[in-house]
Amino acid sequence: MEQIEEHYMIRRITAKDQTAIENMDTGLESDYIKMVFPWIVKEDVLYGAFIGETLVGLIGYHVFEGKFVVLGRLRVAVPYRKQGLAQFLMAKAFNEVKTNKDYRWVGLATQENNLAVHHIARHLNMSHVARFHACQLHEEGKKALEAWCRNEYEAQPKKAWTRLRRPEDKRALLQSLEGQATSLGMFPYQCYYPLPYDQELFSDAYLDQCEAWVSGEECILFNADTKGVDYLHLKYFGERLFEQPDIWSIVLDHAEKYNQTIWIDVNQTHYDLMPKEWFTVDEPWHLYGQYLKTEPHLTP
Structure with missing residues (x-):
């Protein structure tokens, strides 16, 4: 994890990062985050991993009713996958949420075939709630x-x-x-x-x-x-x-x-x-x- 922190610059994403979001190589033919970014950046807390000016990783979370937090928006650029960046970003968001005394619950939803996120959820000691x-x-x-x-x-x-x-x-x-x-x-x-x-x-x-x-x-x-x-x-x-x-x-x-x-x-x-x-x-x-x-x- 320390090596990851040394390799990337991690900072909060703002509306000024729209071009970086649009240029991110997510490997998706149609990425909804790019389409609705102006709305997401207002509603969610977002963090990005950068190499220079290039955005290579993204994580965020949304708070419901001031107490219930859902982690998501996870993206890693294709050339930087399978290097531990996704787990690092998810853990960063998870640990930040845990420090807020107002939050009551934290979780995430993922599809059945997304084995990497299932692994991350278990790594964070989250319980399986529902299918x-x-x-x-x-x-x-x-x-x-x-x-x-x-x-x-x-x-x-x-x-x-x-x-x-x-x-x-x-x-x-x-x-x-x-x-x-x-x-x-x-x-x-x-x-x-x-x-x-x-x-x-x-x-x-x-x-x-x-x-x-x-x-x-x-x-x-x-x-x-x-x-x-x-x-x-x-x-x-x-x-x-x-x-x-x-x-x-x-x-x-x-x-x-x-x-x-x-x-x-x-x-x-x-x-x-x-x-x-x-x-x-x-x-x-x-x-x-x-x-x-x-x-x-x-x-x-």
């Missing part, structure tokens, strides 16, 4: 889902659903789902950002962004999210997702109104049962993390 699939409903899938809803409505009556509007009612609902949340293992806070199922995430500001609907023991939550694409991020913790046209009717109507693509994170059980041909699904995701202070109020 899940991120699914986006594509246009042909949307048509098929709409047709399925119409057919199902002919076979079963519609149920009455009630919308919750007050943050305190939405919070009480989420607190009541502790047992059901175990099946997913995490809380799908945003697209690409799973977090531990912890009640300190459920601020009034966040809950104001979420719509919540209940019918008996069934419920759904969703919120608008933009990650290059406008998404409707659906959160469901029950066991009958693809047995209830009522749920999908509510979600499809909202997504159509605001021209959103539906995104849902599911566990392996739901994934095995779902009509996969309706969705775009990449490699499974894994969430790792570590509590820095006290235990969570809600433990999945």
Whole structure:
């Protein structure tokens, strides 16, 4: 590690580094960090490893609700890989986060085939929290889902659903789902950002962004999210997702109104049962993390 520090200049990334970001050889045909850098540099803490004026490594972290930190934005230029730089940068960000007494939890999410990041997470003594699939409903899938809803409505009556509007009612609902949340293992806070199922995430500001609907023991939550694409991020913790046209009717109507693509994170059980041909699904995701202070109020 000392040799790495001697070889590279490590410093905070600012908006003035946009050219260095754009010129970095990440080996990716389309790198979203380069496309949305002006937004990321305002929202995240970013560090770069430089040789002269050339950016060869990148790491960052984002803080949610002032307490939950997600490490990410990890990039190493192609010629400088397999030299320990990625692990060094991740450890630097991790150690910086641990020194902040306000932070409660730190973690990272990575896809199943990214073996290097799995190794780094274990090296940092993070616990494996959850494995899940991120699914986006594509246009042909949307048509098929709409047709399925119409057919199902002919076979079963519609149920009455009630919308919750007050943050305190939405919070009480989420607190009541502790047992059901175990099946997913995490809380799908945003697209690409799973977090531990912890009640300190459920601020009034966040809950104001979420719509919540209940019918008996069934419920759904969703919120608008933009990650290059406008998404409707659906959160469901029950066991009958693809047995209830009522749920999908509510979600499809909202997504159509605001021209959103539906995104849902599911566990392996739901994934095995779902009509996969309706969705775009990449490699499974894994969430790792570590509590820095006290235990969570809600433990999945």
